Amino acid sequence: MMSDYKELFLEELDEQLQLMDDEILKLEQAGESERVIQSLFRAAHTLKGSSAAMGFEEMKQVTHEMEHLLDLVRNKELTVSGALIDLLFKSMDCLKQLKENIVRGDAPSVDVSGRIRELQSFSGAHTVVSFSTATPAVSKPVLNLDTRLKVQEAQERGLRVCWIHVQISADCVIKGARAYVIHSNMSEWGDVLLTAPELEAIDEQGSAPLDAVFLYAGSQSFEELKAQVANLTDVAAVTVEEIDSQESELLNPGAAVADTAAAAAPATFVPDKQAEGEQASPGKAKSQTIRVSVERLEHLMNLVGELVIDQTRIHQVERTQSRRFSDETVAELGQISDHLSRIIGDLQESVMKARMLPIEQLFNRFPRMIRDLSRDLGKDIELAIEGKDTELDRTLIEEIADPLIHLIGNAVDHGIESPEKRELAGKSRKGTLTIRAAHEDNQVVIYVEDDGAGIDPAKMKGSALNKGIISAEEAERLSDREAIELIFRPGFSTAAAVSDISGRGVGMDIVRSHIEKLNGLIDIDTKLGQGTSFKIRLPLTLAIIIGLLVKLHDQTYIIPMSNIAEIVRVTYDDIQSIRGQSVILLRNQVIPVAWIHEHFHIPKADKGRRHIPLVIVGSAEKRLALAVDELIGNQEIVIKSLGSYIGKVDCIAGATILGDGKVALILEVSGIISKLGGKRT
Amino acid sequence: MQVTEQEQYIEFGIGNERYAIRIQDIHEIIKMQDITHIPNVMPYVKGVINLRGKIVPVISLRHLFGLDQETDSKNTRIVVVNHQEDTVGIIVDRVNKVTTFSDIQLPPDRVGGIDGNFFVGIGLTGGGLVGILKLDTVLLHE
Secondary structure (H helix, E strand, O other): OHHHHHHHHHHHHHHHHHHHHHHHHHHHHHOOOHHHHHHHHHHHHHHHHHHHHHOOHHHHHHHHHHHHHHHHHHOOOOOOOHHHHHHHHHHHHHHHHHHHHHHHOOOOOOOOHHHHHHHHHHHHHHOOOOOOOOOOOOOOOOOOHHHHHHHHHHHHOOOEEEEEEEEEOOOOOOHHHHHHHHHHHHHHHOEEEEEEOOHHHOOOOOOOOEEEEEEEEEOOOHHHHHHHHHOOOOEEEEEEEEOOOOOOOOOOOOHHHHHHHHHHHHHOOOOOHHHHHHHHHHHHHHOOOOOOOHHHHHHHHHHHHHHHHHHHHHHHHHHHHHHHOOOHHHHHHHHHHHHHHHHHHHHHHHHHHHOEEEOHHHHOOHHHHHHHHHHHHOOOEEEEEEOOOOEEEHHHHHHHHHHHHHHHHHHHHHHOOOHHHHHHOOOOOOEEEEEEEEEEOOEEEEEEEEOOOOOOHHHHHHHHHHOOOOOHHHHHHOOHHHHHHHHHOOOOOOOOOOOOOOOOOOOHHHHHHHHHHOOOEEEEEEEOOOEEEEEEEEEOOOOEEEEEEEEEOOEEEEEEHHHEEEEEEEEHHHOEEEOOEEEEEEOOEEEEEEEHHHHHOOOOOOOOOOEEEEEEEEOOOOEEEEEOOEEEEEEEEEOEOOOOOOOOOOOEEEEEEOOOOOEEEEEOHHHHHHHHHHHOO | OOOOOOOOEEEEEEOOEEEEEEHHHEEEEEEOOOOEOOOOOOOOEEEEEEEOOEEEEEEEHHHHOOOOOOOOOOOOEEEEEEEOOEEEEEEEOEEEEEEOOOEEEOOOOEEOOEEHHHEEEEEEEOOEEEEEEOHHHHHOOO
């Protein structure tokens, strides 16, 4: 039971942390904004509550201090500064560390006391001393419908509605009476809609300072109001706070909320109507969605996978039956089978869609990353994100995160130059990094583009030569394009000094192999002095792919369609030999030919046949003609793993079950290319 | 693993020898299937089969024990066992019966030319000696 709550809590935590990161960034970029502060404050407050409920004491303390700090900003007692934003970001990192610990289930090993002291001393040191540093401590009462209506009415009349917290000094002898006086003073300037505590209930004899809150509607600015109230006798401290639109929300949301937002906009600090709309919408959207655990979706997808397999089998049975008999029941079986396959097709698509998430989830992590990176590296970078709503399989989103982060790190570190260098090169000081996602055909394409220095083929050659990746001879022969593609070779890194960001030993070769594991491809396009663009192509989903069925000796194998460039039939005479390597010439391109038979220890097809089918596989930069014995056809296949007992097998990506019930192995094209394609040159 | 004498075993044969596996470890026993061979794996791993939609690896005891490969007969069976997280099929020449042992002794270093580590013990029955397989070493043989 507890773990259920923990999961829910972690989900909420993720959301709120992301939200806070975004908002702090906004704060840094766009400057102080009432709405952003409010939203940050609310997020910190929510987290404080839920972490306290879950018993995560450290997290509660940190969020409590953040909340306090934000409260001061909200009440204009603290102004937004670079130091404040840094502190908030640091606190976010601290929260993220705490989250990691919770996920792992470790005892909290993060020492938060330092951070908390920092937060406390910050709020102490930087507070704008208004009248007294003491903050009134009476909580605001929840508004009843009647009062909400009054608030709305006042707002519609163009009045500003706010909470006034007043602290009556301890040495005032008749506090209740003083509160009355204040109340009547306020009533002269405007309308007092609510008072807490109720004036009748005030203990006249109390010796502590008395805190009271008034809900006030008037036409003055908040500063004027604050000054007016502070001038009254026995007032020790006063704060004025704009009413939160949620507090005055009517029970019937929708229209009423919009009204409040619209009415509030001209009268108060809230400059952004659209932003108010954003706040109102989640409440509406919530009723139409439910949270489903990934496991359930995963299970659903597996079941659909089974159905797809069985459907192929039924189809096969139906075909053999109709060849043998020609009676009505067989024809009927055919119709049912066709209908079934259509339904399964729809079902598969729906389940697939249910697993899809907008890539936004991943992209949202980048602004903060770019901020930190460009600050550390002394670069000035503008991040442009496009196509946030592009949807893809959630497993893919997770899997593509690391390669993307690596590419972005590279672009910031090696791609975009320092402002000084850019100026010398006649570019704007600010570099632009564009991350773009889109659907193309039945694939997802992600671009990472920078307008930086580009990649110098000559430098690449030199570097590869120094590292002993290529020989001097090879370097001579390489075209510019091939030189640039050296970046994908293992052990290659162009950075002169290994920097913290991109030079951790994981190079572009890892990025590429990672993408190829997902049945994707990566391309690079670069212009010296103008920038570099990486293009990643991914299938929409991982679980079900289109595969080409081929025969090697007596077994059927599958080649993922996404890895296939084309299929040709050649005669033995077409295959030439260059330095012992079989090649074919296809439209003036030399492509090495490989017989995987040798590697799989199976006999080659007899040489009596005149034609050999060749499947040209590979990514843009490397191609390989795979000789097969027979082409069978293409079909949708469900990828299954070979299981932990067998583990990872060279050149095999997994297996699937065919229509006849037999298991067929899926070839791993990237593995085959690195095993057999490497023989060339 | 505590071996108790009341436990039930499935007794099966390879060549002239008799072996047994604890009945709890056995998932099911099926007839010989079409096996899809996997290139470049351990030689005793014969390949994978489709067990009602699940892909299950199959190993050959004959190969593991260094015996000649006998061609499959109508008696050849695949004993599917559950071991830790894995489901693995073991090819045997025939399955004899469910049995119990009156006594189980520690295995000697070698059992009829086969490494003693493959066995948890030697079971005594009226009909003679039966090698009780230790799945840990049989399945995870390097």
